[in-house]
Amino acid sequence: MTHLTLDKVSVHYDGQPAPAVERVSLDIAKGDFVVLVGRSGCGKTSLLNAAAGLVEPVGGLAAVGGRPITGPGSDRAVVFQNDALFPWLTARENVAFALRLRGVPADKRARRADELLSLVKLGDAGDKHIWELSGGMRQRVGLARALAAEPEFLLLDEPLGALDALTRERMQTTLLDLWAAAHVGVLMVTHGIEEALVLATRIVVLAPGPGHVVRTFETHFGRRYAAGEPIRAIKADPAFAAARAELTDAIFEGEAA
Numbered sequence: 583m584t585h586l587t588l589d590k591v592s593v594h595y596d597g598q599p600a601p602a603v604e605r606v607s608l609d610i611a612k613g614d615f616v617v618l619v620g621r622s623g624c625g626k627t628s629l630l631n632a633a634a635g636l637v638e639p640v641g642g643l644a645a646v647g648g649r650p651i652t653g654p655g656s657d658r659a660v661v662f663q664n665d666a667l668f669p670w671l672t673a674r675e676n677v678a679f680a681l682r683l684r685g686v687p688a689d690k691r692a693r694r695a696d697e698l699l700s701l702v703k704l705g706d707a708g709d710k711h712i713w714e715l716s717g718g719m720r721q722r723v724g725l726a727r728a729l730a731a732e733p734e735f736l737l738l739d740e741p742l743g744a745l746d747a748l749t750r751e752r753m754q755t756t757l758l759d760l761w762a763a764a765h766v767g768v769l770m771v772t773h774g775i776e777e778a779l780v781l782a783t784r785i786v787v788l789a790p791g792p793g794h795v796v797r798t799f800e801t802h803f804g805r806r807y808a809a810g811e812p813i814r815a816i817k818a819d820p821a822f823a824a825a826r827a828e829l830t831d832a833i834f835e836g837e838a839a
């Protein structure tokens with residue numbers, strides 16, 4: 583099985599006195615949902631960008647299936663917080679554009695775009711222009727477009743960060759549905775502690791100065807949702823509250839109060 587691996591990766595931006603990230607290792611298989619959390623500036627985005635091929639590590643190795651990552655590739659799709667969709671195109675045309683880049687023939691694009699829009703619960707919105715859609719709907723189009731490339735890995739940088747709390751909660755279950763349906767490995771950055779617990783199969787806690795891993799948690803709440811348990815029941819489970827307290831402690835450990 584293909585793995586996305588970061589092996590003792592260090593990131594040091596030009597002109598900066600210290601590295602942003604030092605010797606961080608991660609291993610993501612298909613079916614894993616790995617979430618990076620940690621205080622501001624601990625290097626979450628830098629690591630995601632190293633996996634995306636947007637930032638070149640100064641040390642260590644980022645690789646997919648053992649092949650070094652030298653830039654962006656169709657095996658990895660990236661979704662950012664405010665993703666740039668084409669506002670003058672419809673939702674279907676935005677997704678179809680990505681299909682065209684992948685070489686899907688013109689007569690097959692519209693149907694495949696509608697399938698992908700259905701997967702993100704936007705089956706009825708294909709004809710709508712981006713400017714007619716809410717923030718949550720736009721982010722769904724961004725996810726459908728990312729999946730159009732049939733990536734093996736989805737790299738998500740605060741994809742729900744710009745959404746209101748209720749939309750964000752609904753999008754969390756959309757992400758879990760997608761993850762289950764698309765058979766991808768996910769690497770996601772979030773500031774949401776509860777969000778990390780709901781979504782992840784593994785949570786990696788980073789601390790700054792330079793960015794390094796302080797704790798790794800294996801979690802199972804997302805798998806319970808995928809197995810049919812309602813998300814509200816999962817969040818009400820005392821085990822969820824206990825995990826939230828433990829994760830919060832790990833994130834703020836060592837920080838002056």
Ligand SMILES: Nc1ncnc2c1ncn2[C@@H]1O[C@H](COP(=O)(O)OP(=O)(O)OP(=O)(O)O)[C@@H](O)[C@H]1O
Nearest residue numbers: 595596598602620621622623624625626627628629
């Ligand atoms: N392009 C860049 N050039 C120089 N320094 C950078 C660059 N990007 C990030 N940094 C620095 O690297 C460190 C890690 O930043 P990064 O954005 O990876 O952290 P983060 O954990 O994602 O932060 P946040 O939670 O605030 O988004 C910070 O000190 C930041 O100022």
